[in-house]
Structures are given as C-alpha cells and as structure tokens.
Amino acid sequence: MVSLKPEVLARAGLLLQYVVSRDVPWLRPVGCSVGEDGFKCDFISTSGRWPDESLVKKVERAVVELESSGGVAPKYVGLVSDELVRLLGRSATYEINGVEVFLESEVKPSERAVKAVLIRNVSAHNPAKDVSLVRLIGVAFDDLDEYREWVEYYEEAIRRDHRVLGQKLDLFDFYEEAGPGLVIYHPKGQLIREELIKLVREINSRLGYSEVYTPHVYRSVLWKISGHYDLYRDKMVLADVDGEEYGVKPMNCPGHILIYKSRTRSYRDLPVRLAEFGTVYRWEKRGELFGLLRVRGFTQDDGHAFVREDQVELEVGNILREVFNLLSLFGIARENTRIYLSTKPEKYIGSDEAWDKATQSLKRALDKLGIQYEVKEGEGAFYGPKIDVHFRDSLGRWWQCSTIQVDFALPERFNLEYVDSDGSKKRPVMIHRAILGSIERFMAIIIEEFEGRLPTWLSPVQVIVVPVSKDVAEYALEVTEKLKNAGIRAVEDLSDETLQKKIKMAYEQAIPYVLVVGRKEATQKTVTIRGRGNLQASNVPLDTFVRELINEIRERALSQKALINILSKSPAIQNS
RNA sequence: GCCGCCGUAGCUCAGCCGGGUAGAGCACCGGCCUUGUAAGCCGGGGGUCGCGGGUUCAAAUCCCGCCGGCGGCUCCA
Numbered sequence: 001m002v003s004l005k006p007e008v009l010a011r012a013g014l015l016l017q018y019v020v021s022r023d024v025p026w027l028r029p030v031g032c033s034v035g036e037d038g039f040k041c042d043f044i045s046t047s048g049r050w051p052d053e054s055l056v057k058k059v060e061r062a063v064v065e066l067e068s069s070g071g072v073a074p075k076y077v078g079l080v081s082d083e084l085v086r087l088l089g090r091s092a093t094y095e096i097n098g099v100e101v102f103l104e105s106e107v108k109p110s111e112r113a114v115k116a117v118l119i120r121n122v123s124a125h126n127p128a129k130d131v132s133l134v135r136l137i138g139v140a141f142d143d144l145d146e147y148r149e150w151v152e153y154y155e156e157a158i159r160r161d162h163r164v165l166g167q168k169l170d171l172f173d174f175y176e177e178a179g180p181g182l183v184i185y186h187p188k189g190q191l192i193r194e195e196l197i198k199l200v201r202e203i204n205s206r207l208g209y210s211e212v213y214t215p216h217v218y219r220s221v222l223w224k225i226s227g228h229y230d231l232y233r234d235k236m237v238l239a240d241v242d243g244e245e246y247g248v249k250p251m252n253c254p255g256h257i258l259i260y261k262s263r264t265r266s267y268r269d270l271p272v273r274l275a276e277f278g279t280v281y282r283w284e285k286r287g288e289l290f291g292l293l294r295v296r297g298f299t300q301d302d303g304h305a306f307v308r309e310d311q312v313e314l315e316v317g318n319i320l321r322e323v324f325n326l327l328s329l330f331g332i333a334r335e336n337t338r339i340y341l342s343t344k345p346e347k348y349i350g351s352d353e354a355w356d357k358a359t360q361s362l363k364r365a366l367d368k369l370g371i372q373y374e375v376k377e378g379e380g381a382f383y384g385p386k387i388d389v390h391f392r393d394s395l396g397r398w399w400q401c402s403t404i405q406v407d408f409a410l411p412e413r414f415n416l417e418y419v420d421s422d423g424s425k426k427r428p429v430m431i432h433r434a435i436l437g438s439i440e441r442f443m444a445i446i447i448e449e450f451e452g453r454l455p456t457w458l459s460p461v462q463v464i465v466v467p468v469s470k471d472v473a474e475y476a477l478e479v480t481e482k483l484k485n486a487g488i489r490a491v492e493d494l495s496d497e498t499l500q501k502k503i504k505m506a507y508e509q510a511i512p513y514v515l516v517v518g519r520k521e522a523t524q525k526t527v528t529i530r531g532r533g534n535l536q537a538s539n540v541p542l543d544t545f546v547r548e549l550i551n552e553i554r555e556r557a558l559s560q561k562a563l564i565n566i567l568s569k570s571p572a573i574q575n576s
Numbered sequence: 577g578c579c580g581c582c583g584u585a586g587c588u589c590a591g592c593c594g595g596g597u598a599g600a601g602c603a604c605c606g607g608c609c610u611u612g613u614a615a616g617c618c619g620g621g622g623g624u625c626g627c628g629g630g631u632u633c634a635a636a637u638c639c640c641g642c643c644g645g646c647g648g649c650u651c652c653a
Binding site: 176288503 | 612643649
C-alpha cells in the first residue's frame with residue numbers, strides 16, 4: 001500500500017475545483033473530502049451534462065499546468081453557510097483567484113505544488129434523495145517518484161485481484177446464464193473451501209460448537225416470526241408453492257433457534273452452541289456485487305451461542321481469541337485489519353441495562369486480550385452491540401469478515417427461555433458469530449493476500465511431479481502415487497512439453513512444489529525439489545521429503561518449511 | 577437501484593472513430609523433437625462479434641432496449 005499525503009490531496013482537490021469552475025462553466029464546485037485512498041470532489045451540473053473522458057484529461061492537465069506556472073495558494077476564508085455543502089459535511093471555504101472552493105475542515109492543504117493529478121473515476125453521488133452530484137475521485141502527488149510508485153503499486157494490485165487470479169488458477173467463475181453474484185466453484189476452488197471448512201471445524205470443536213444442518217427454504221411464517229419478513233424482505237428470494245409462500249434463507253439463525261426450542265433448557269445447559277456452514281442468499285442490488293467479495297449466495301461459517309447474560313464476556317473472549325489465531329495463521333498484517341465495536345443505535349430493542357451490560361462485556365473481552373479497536377457509536381444493529389473485524393483487499397477497500405453480535409431481539413421474538421437455578425424462566429441472550437465471515441469473502445482476501453501463491457496446506461495442487469524425459473515416466477508415477485498415498489494432493493505431468501515449459505506452467509499455476517525426476521533420481525529413489533522463489537534441493541530421498549511435507553501441511557505452515565528444513569538440515573544434499 | 581465506461585474464439589486483446597460481412601498471441605488438437613530447470617518447431621480446428629430491435633443496398637462497426645461485467649455512489653458478510 002502506497003500511502004498518499006492528505007495535505008497534497010487537499011491542495012489538489014482545491015485546485016481541481018478552481019480549474020473546473022474556471023474552464024467548465026456548467027460544473028459548480030460544492031465540496032471536497034480527502035481519504036486515505038484519494039480525494040473526492042463534488043460538483044453540481046447546472047446543465048444536466050456529465051463530464052466525459054476528454055474533459056477529465058483536460059482538467060487534470062490544467063491543474064498541473066497551473067502549478068508549474070507558479071501556482072496559486074488557496075486562501076482560507078472560513079466555515080461555510082451553504083446548505084448543500086453542509087450536507088456533504090465539508091465545511092471550510094477557500095478562495096482561489098476570487099473563486100470559492102471547498103474542503104472538509106479537518107485537512108490543511110499543502111504549501112507545495114502538486115506535480116501529478118490522476119482522476120480515477122467520474123460518478124454520481126447522492127447525499128440526499130433529491131440531490132445528484134457529479135463526483136470526481138482521484139489521487140495527487142507532489143513528487144513524481146511517488147506518483148510512479150503509486151502507478152506501479154496499482155498495476156500490481158490488478159495482478160493480485162482475486163477475480164483475475166480465480167480465473168487464471170481455475171478456482172471459480174461467474175456465468176451469465178447462472179445469474180449475477182452466484183459463484184460456481186471449480187474443483188480447485190472447492191478444495192480451498194474444504195480446507196477452510198476443515199479449519200473452522202477444528203475451531204468450532206475447540207469452542208464447543210456442535211455442527212448442525214438446516215434447510216435452505218422455510219415457510220414465510222418463520223421469517224415473519226424472526227422479523228426478516230418485515231425488515232429484510234426486499235433482499236429475500238420468496239416463492240409461492242402450492243398456495244403457500246416460502247423464503248430462501250438470508251440467515252441461519254431461525255433454524256438454530258428451532259433446535260434450541262426443541263426442548264426445555266436448564267441454566268446448566270447454557271451456553272448451547274450450534275454451528276453450521278450455512279449457505280444463505282441475499283438479493284443485493286446489482287451494482288453492489290463485486291467478485292467473491294460481494295455475492296448473492298454465500299456460505300457463512302455461522303454459529304449461535306445461547307447464553308446467560310453473565311456468560312457473554314467469556315464466550316466473546318473465547319471467540320475473539322480464535323479470530324486472532326486465524327489472523328496469525330494467515331499472516332494477515334495488523335495494518336490490514338480493523339476492529340470495531342459498534343454500540344447502541346438510536347432505534348433499538350431491549351433494555352438500556354441489558355445493552356449496557358452487553359456492551360461492557362464486549363469491551364472487557366477486547367481489553368483483556370489487549371486488542372486495539374475503534375468504537376463506532378450508534379452503529380450497532382437494532383438488536384444488539386457487535387464486534388466486527390474488517391480486512392483490506394488488494395485495492396485498499398475494507399470488508400467485514402469476522403463478526404460477533406449480541407442479540408436481544410430474536411430470543412424475545414421466539415420467546416426463548418431457560419429454567420434458572422431458582423426455577424424461574426429466564427430469557428437467554430444470543431451471540432451470532434462468524435469466524436471467517438463468509439467463505440467466499442475470506443477466500444478472496446487470502447487469494448489477494450498471497451497473490452494466489454497459497455500456503456501448501458491450502459493449495460489445490462500441492463506437488464507436481466515432472467519427469468525429465470519419457471523413460472522416467474514410470475518413476476514419476478511411482479513418486480506421485482506415494483505422495484497421494486500419504487494424503488498429499490499431487491499430480492504428475494507426463495505431457496510432451498519441454499522440462500522448461502512444465503516448470504513455467506507449474507509456477508504459473510502457483511503449485512508450491514515441483515519435483516523434478518530424471519535417471520539419477522530414479523536410480524537413487526530421490527527427488528529434486530523446486531520450491532517457490534527458485535529455491536531448490538537436489539537428490540533428496542523421497543521419504544525425507546514426504547515426512548517433511550506432511551509436517552508442513554499438518555502445521556498449516558505459512559512458509560515452505562519442508563524445503564527450508566531439508567536445506568538447513570542437510571546442506572550436503574544441496575547440489576546446484 | 578443511481579452515474580459513467582465496457583462486452584469480438586476457452587483466455588488476453590486488435591478491428592469499430594470515417595459501415596462492405598473477422599484477426600493475433602496463449603490454450604486446445606495433430607505431427608516432429610525425447611528433452612536436466614520459468615514458453616522448442618511446424619500444421620490444424622474453433623467465433624450466429626452478449627441478446628433483441630432499428631437505420632442502411634450492406635452493421636462487429638451507427639441508433640434504441642435488455643442482459644452481463646467494471647469503476648464509483650448507496651447498502652452489506
């Protein structure tokens with residue numbers, strides 16, 4: 001991630017507004033804000049026209065020309081009174097050659113000249129129902145080297161894009177005939193899913209969750225009880241069958257609640273913990289879909305804990321610990337994660353006291369683990385406070401993955417109870433949690449994190465065996481067989497291609513290990529191991545490699561530990 | 577859903593502006609080569625140019641609608 005300078009973005013935003021109002025009379029500037037990924041400048045189009053590409057290029061050039069011809073210093077005037085600008089929350093006015101331009105008040109524009117401006121997109125912005133603005137978003141630099149570095153970074157980001165890699169590595173695809181936002185996993189993508197599911201099953205068992213399985217459609221009456229029918233209907237897939245209405249599940253909770261309700265629960269039974277890899281469908285609006293990161297059908301590693309109020313903190317703490325294990329398992333840098341605690345919104349259900357208790361429990365759980373987080377006041381769901389973990393994708397966008405939500409609403413709506421020690425009936429609290437969030441979204445994040453070069457345990461193909469020539473084909477098959485018998489996902493490449501090409505293909509398919517075998521290896525029952533980064537160990541006994549590789553996979557190692565171990569333990573077999 | 581851009585072979589893309597009926601590379605198939613470390617050589621098959629309508633003697637190319645994708649906005653795991 002190349003970091004942009006807010007003060008440079010601010011200056012560019014101000015100058016951009018100035019040249020636009022100078023050169024494009026039908027666009028009136030109304031505001032500009034600065035974020036970590038660029039500036040956003042909003043304009044009113046008084047003619048109803050939209051700026052086209054050539055106009056955008058012209059304006060970009062005009063800013064740089066203005067700067068190179070001496071530039072002009074934006075003069076701070078004060079806070080604005082304009083209603084529209086207030087609506088945009090950008091309340092400082094500046095003046096350039098007598099033209100009023102705007103900027104959010106917190107940022108100070110740079111004194112230094114802007115050397116490069118790149119407008120990345122023109123789009124509509126609708127801060128209110130009846131207001132449509134022209135929004136230019138872009139980046140700016142006061143140093144040409146930084147500009148070039150940013151462009152390079154951006155091109156790199158496209159190569160890491162999970163949509164590009166997903167196709168190149170034959171993991172998954174979307175098909176027009178199938179419908180937008182509906183992912184179809186190819187065999188290799190499904191192998192990754194299976195590994196992730198296996199991982200979460202282990203986490204679930206550590207946390208005491210029992211896995212269940214529930215249907216994909218329910219009678220609408222269930223969605224009416226849960227409240228989804230009223231609150232969520234526009235995102236639900238509903239169908240009338242035999243004169244009855246059914247709804248495809250957008251969430252798994254109602255099914256789990258029915259299980260909770262299947263018998264009388266004692267305070268001793270709690271927490272009751274149910275987990276499911278539940279595939280849900282949410283009919284997101286068309287423009288909101290985005291690769292695997294935003295789809296219409298996805299599988300959550302969902303789980304619901306029915307707890308007493310006094311159990312919330314411990315339960316949340318345990319889940320959080322697993323979430324952080326997960327981050328380190330995938331080597332996701334802390335700077336690429338954000339943790340939020342969202343508190344009571346304006347509209348809410350449940351008592352203030354319960355909210356306060358639950359929120360304090362979440363806080364204490366976070367603090368006990370020494371986790372740094374941001375509080376989003378009033379951003380909680382109407383049914384309870386929550387903790388969310390967001391990850392950053394290759395383009396710098398943030399996506400919510402892990403989530404832990406306290407819920408007072410559903411226990412109420414479904415009239416959930418347990419019998420307390422004094423024989424009285426009490427209402428449990430529900431904790432909704434997802435460790436990965438959605439498997440789809442999480443997969444996208446890790447594909448980008450690793451640029452497709454997944455750690456061995458996650459790689460759909462872990463080893464490819466490449467014979468040097470046809471006469472060692474049999475040995476290649478023998479090696480592959482042995483690896484497969486050891487539970488390793490191995491394939492052989494007996495095609496007619498040259499060795500060089502086979503190696504190149506293996507690298508492009510991001511296969512972690514290439515085993516080259518020729519006459520020498522065949523007679524000695526060894527393999528020559530080629531790992532990532534052209535790291536190589538020659539003539540390693542096959543058994544040694546299998547043993548080390550099984551360890552690497554079992555430990556879910558991030559690095560190519562097997563090869564590194566072999567190289568460090570027996571430098572004698574190194575042979576270049 | 578809103579604004580803009582885009583949609584040509586399995587993939588990446590050229591051709592579209594100034595209409596005359598489709599091309600390249602990779603992949604695939606066949607042959608030669610029998611390979612010791614990131615693309616060996618030669619040949620071949622493959623496209624109702626996203627779908628539908630309109631303009632025209634003639635549409636991949638111009639116009640309209642729809643479908644799908646992308647970048648933003650809004651919303652979310």
